[in-house]
Amino acid sequence: xxxxxxxxxxxxxxxxxxxxxxxxxxxxxxxxxxxxxxxxxxxxxxxxxxxxxxxxxxxxxxxxxxxxxxxxxxxxxxxxxxxxxxxxxxxxxxxxxxxxxxxxxxxxxxxxxxxxxxxxxxxxxxxxxxxxxxxxxxxxxxxxxxxxxxxxxxxxxxxxxxxxxxxxxxxxxxxxxxxxxxxxxxxxxxxxxxxxxxxxxxxxxxxxxxxxxxxxxxxxxxxxxxxxxxxxxxxxxxxxxxxxxxxxxxxxxxxxxxxxxxxxxxxxxxxxxxxxxxxxxxxxxxxxxxxxxxxxxxxxxxxxxxxxxxxxxxxxxxxxxxxxxxxxxxxxxxxxxxxxxxxxxxxxx
Amino acid sequence: xxxxxxxxxxxxxxxxxxxxxxxxxxxxxxxxxxxxxxxxxxxxxxxxxxxxxxxxxxxxxxxxxxxxxxxxxxxxxxxxxxxxxxxxxxxxxxxxxxxxxxxxxxxxxxxxxxxxxxxxxxxxxxxxxxxxxxxxxxxxxxxxxxxxxxxxxxxxxxxxxxxxxxxxxxxxxxxxxxxxxxxxxxxxxxxxxxxxxxxxxxxxxxxxxxxxxxxxxxxxxxxxxxxxxxxxxxxxxxxxxxxxxxxxxxxxxxxxxxxxxxxxxxxxxxxxxx
Numbered sequence: 001x002x003x004x005x006x007x008x009x010x011x012x013x014x015x016x017x018x019x020x021x022x023x024x025x026x027x028x029x030x031x032x033x034x035x036x037x038x039x040x041x042x043x044x045x046x047x048x049x050x051x052x053x054x055x056x057x058x059x060x061x062x063x064x065x066x067x068x069x070x071x072x073x074x075x076x077x078x079x080x081x082x083x084x085x086x087x088x089x090x091x092x093x094x095x096x097x098x099x100x101x102x103x104x105x106x107x108x109x110x111x112x113x114x115x116x117x118x119x120x121x122x123x124x125x126x127x128x129x130x131x132x133x134x135x136x137x138x139x140x141x142x143x144x145x146x147x148x149x150x151x152x153x154x155x156x157x158x159x160x161x162x163x164x165x166x167x168x169x170x171x172x173x174x175x176x177x178x179x180x181x182x183x184x185x186x187x188x189x190x191x192x193x194x195x196x197x198x199x200x201x202x203x204x205x206x207x208x209x210x211x212x213x214x215x216x217x218x219x220x221x222x223x224x225x226x227x228x229x230x231x232x233x234x235x236x237x238x239x240x241x242x243x244x245x246x247x248x249x250x251x252x253x254x255x256x257x258x259x260x261x262x263x264x265x266x267x268x269x270x271x272x273x274x275x276x277x278x279x280x281x282x283x284x285x286x287x288x289x290x291x292x293x294x295x296x297x298x299x300x301x302x303x304x305x306x307x308x309x310x311x312x313x314x315x316x317x318x319x320x321x322x323x324x325x326x327x328x329x330x331x332x333x334x335x336x337x338x339x340x341x342x343x344x345x346x347x348x349x
Numbered sequence: 350x351x352x353x354x355x356x357x358x359x360x361x362x363x364x365x366x367x368x369x370x371x372x373x374x375x376x377x378x379x380x381x382x383x384x385x386x387x388x389x390x391x392x393x394x395x396x397x398x399x400x401x402x403x404x405x406x407x408x409x410x411x412x413x414x415x416x417x418x419x420x421x422x423x424x425x426x427x428x429x430x431x432x433x434x435x436x437x438x439x440x441x442x443x444x445x446x447x448x449x450x451x452x453x454x455x456x457x458x459x460x461x462x463x464x465x466x467x468x469x470x471x472x473x474x475x476x477x478x479x480x481x482x483x484x485x486x487x488x489x490x491x492x493x494x495x496x497x498x499x500x501x502x503x504x505x506x507x508x509x510x511x512x513x514x515x516x517x518x519x520x521x522x523x524x525x526x527x528x529x530x531x532x533x534x535x536x537x538x539x540x541x542x543x544x545x546x547x548x549x550x551x552x553x554x555x556x557x558x559x560x561x562x563x564x565x566x567x568x569x570x571x572x573x574x575x576x577x578x579x580x581x582x583x584x585x586x587x588x589x590x591x592x593x594x595x596x597x598x599x600x601x602x603x604x605x606x607x608x609x610x611x612x613x614x615x616x617x618x619x620x621x622x623x
Contacts, residue, residue, distance in 0.1 A: 052521075052525060053524075054521050054524075054525075073524070073529075074521070074524040074525050075524045075525070075526075075527045075528055075529055079525075080525055080526065081521075081522070081525045083518050083521070083522055084518075085516075085518060087516065087518035087519050087521065087522040088522075089519060089522070089523075089537060090519075090541070091540045091541055100523070100526050100536070101526035101527050104526065104527045104528055104532060104536075105527060148522075148526070149525075149526075152526065152527070
């Protein structure tokens, strides 16, 4: 596989006694689209700022192409950042904003003009050179911010929740556009977001973080289908998370019923978390499955119905199905062995 | 419903203490008393243009200009330190800056007299360590010092408040795009602080060019700036007509320079100084 462009080794970041990052180890491959995903305060933005050079780690090392850059100031790093609130220079027009980095490098005037207009083309803002940044819409400012960073041809582009301020439709458009640019330019994107859908749509690799630690690293499919623990399962998409007991290999008991599953290697009678995605539950007649419950509510969601089904032990299951079962009817729920995720209980959290 | 009546006391105040006096000054400047009767004349303005008075005017502008430059050179770094990240010692610095303003302006200036006097504190210290005494009081240096001392907060505070409002992420963005700290200052911080600089310059230059107390106390009774000239016309020579004419010219000059400043500010916001 391709080489590691950035590596974080035992990175700890301490803000006045509170640990924002508790020893992060991570490598980022060249040309991948990697996303730090997690709730606010999980340390994802701090990690990005460390890579950008705006913060220094309390301990640990940051390597760039194998070279230690922990103490290198931001202006000497080969990365560029798209800031959360764009941070466009209000005293400059669109052209000057994008040309900022090139002017500092003292490039030839014609070359600057050429590069800027190429960038404007890339972000679909041709003809906006003379406009003042205040006169642009949020989406346009966003594009200028991206162009301003990309025009410097960084090896790594850092994006700190760049789509947070845009409305849903624009956000979806920009997600696809960012992905397109990343493929077209072939550079590494490091993306920070708290929006799991955004992460799943764009990333090659997702790093799920919580309270300063990495919970799981993997492809979107891995993270979604094989969450490592209850936190990841809960954060990525909707999940039914229920206490269970591993009876032996390939046998698990939860919700008062025994199920076949595909997991092994747990202790006999070990307490585990069982995760089942709402769309993996099939509604059947109550004789066809040992697990049944009463439908409490039905919400139409467009593609599917979302139903709440209470089983006899009092657990409320969320079920997504294109078939609708009327409220107050008793239904059976069938779960395929492959769709039952067994996870070790996380002791500390 | 508009509650315009709440502004009536202020409007009344303005009429009595600003508009009426202004009209009186205008009236006096265009008239003179001849054989007990008042006649219209431009004589007063012609007199202002005499070389003696032009020299006084020029001198006032030069001294005020020097004071403003010194205030800017001293004040900008202070404003930057104040606006910096470190919160703990900031309040003390602001306090030190503002405390002198709580004392009466005259008292502060008198204090400088005792410091700068031939037998004052500075010369005593110099004498004690065996150095020759220096002539400090009643010089241009003393007047400029007095102006800078009195008007410095008016330079620092507007710059400080503009600097404090600059979004930190703009500075980070500039660093991210390859600027070292000097370039960040040159290309981002300073251009963005220009509105504060402009109002600081205005707030120092205007009172400095018209001052008469500082020049009288620290420059001596023979020291003549435009403010002293006007004061003399009203308080000693009793030539109110001539005094009014100088005042009018002074006001026009101030309005003009303010106009230029605000125009420059608007242009500066677009392009930057460098």
